[in-house]
Amino acid sequence: AAGVIQSPRHLIKEKRETATLKCYPIPRHDTVYWYQQGPGQDPQFLISFYEKMQSDKGSIPDRFSAQQFSDYHSELNMSSLELGDSALYFCASSLGDRGHTDTQYFGPGTRLTVL
């Protein structure tokens, strides 16, 4: 079965650079979530989209922005990168039928290292 696809899987950037992470949800899933997991920490919610509209926002820095496109894939744009942004970034998707189980399926993550 198709899973959530994230690209790239690994990314190395310098401080103050910009990074773009991409997420392709499971086919027919219309809700996408972004989470950040720092070293030794649990995943923290950043932002989510439902039907291409932002549906919820967590502890996402102002330097970050995200959007969901017409084909339901999503991109997380990160500017003015800081050392503390080094983390594993997960994308998850779910089927937006509010009568469904709402299981969130996670992608393999993108490991961002800021030097």
Place this chain on the structure above:
Amino acid sequence: KQEVTQIPAALSVPEGENLVLNCSFTDSAIYNLQWFRQDPGKGLTSLLLIQSSQREQTSGRLNASLDKSSGRSTLYIAASQPGDSATYLCAVLKAAGNKLTFGGGTRVLVKP
């Protein structure tokens, strides 16, 4: 604000023993609860999802219970194997389409 706690933070057992992992949450108004497995540096694999109206879910050697009123869930892994060594995270969903709030995880080591 929902807080999710997992105790113990780490657990080491000999192969064959049953594992009992605990998860507690402060706000009992949840939509569902998920248990995940995470191998070092890897992604999150969903193991079981329990809806708020359910008391337990089973999949193979895994059984998860939910006591919403007391804010607790327990994951049982029967007859543990070295391949079960990983970090197990629980996460609660407050409402449909909402964010997951994760616990800190329990790091499990099953010794051969």
